[in-house]
Amino acid sequence: MKKKYKVIFADLDGTLIETLSGETFPKGIWDMKIKFDVLDKIKDIRPFALLIVTNQGGIEKGFVDRRNFEFKMEYLRRSISEYAHVFVEYSYCSSNDKSNGYRKPNIGMLDSLLTRFRKKFASMHTYSDPELIFNEDCLMIGDASGKDGQWSDVDKKTAENFGIDYMDVNDFVSAQ
Known part of the structure; x- marks a missing residue:
């Protein structure tokens, strides 16, 4: 990969983690394994931030407990940050309403996370302009x-809608 990215957005399920059970949907918060091949590639790129964006409609449908999911995300945020030496933050959309601005392929999660990170980055680096990351x-x-x-193109469409580069996770891991 030749281009140096300052921020990497990543989907969660199937991208950063997968189920231990092999099922499409996790059987509980324990039913996950971290995809270290993806994290190793992120470490090689050395971005300033990894921002996780994930649709979690199972929360609204009652299949997933919101509190348990948030515990899982906090564990993942800390684990990935420690392993990959990168700032990690996340956002999720529990709504199944396609018109919800935060549900992918809409860009609400990306816009919100990038805006927050720009401000944090600017304050960490004594820059006054939070727009230093484009x-x-x-x-x-x-x-x-x-x-x-694949079941969908929602991740690719989200990137297109936000105006950023996109790579399928398998292409990302194998990229030179």
Whole structure:
């Protein structure tokens, strides 16, 4: 990968983690394994931040307990930050309403996280301009790229809608 990205957005399920059970949906918060091949590639790029954006409609439908999910996300945020030596933050959308501005492929989660990170980055580096990180400095990785056998293209569409580069997680891991 030749381009140096300052911020990487990543989908969660199928991109940063997968189920231990092999099921499509986790059986509980314990049913996950971190995809270290993805984290190793992120470590190689050395972005300033990894911002996780994930649709979690199972919360609204009652399949997933919100509190348990938030514990899981905090564990993942800390684990990934420690392992990959990167600032990690996340946002999730529990709504299944496609018109919800935060539900992918809409850009609410990305816009909100990037705005918050720009402000935090500016304050950490004594810069006065929080716009130092532009959309062209960002990459999104995901597993919903519209490829054969994939259930959707929602991750790719989200990146397109936000005006940032996109890579399927498998292409990302194998990129030179």
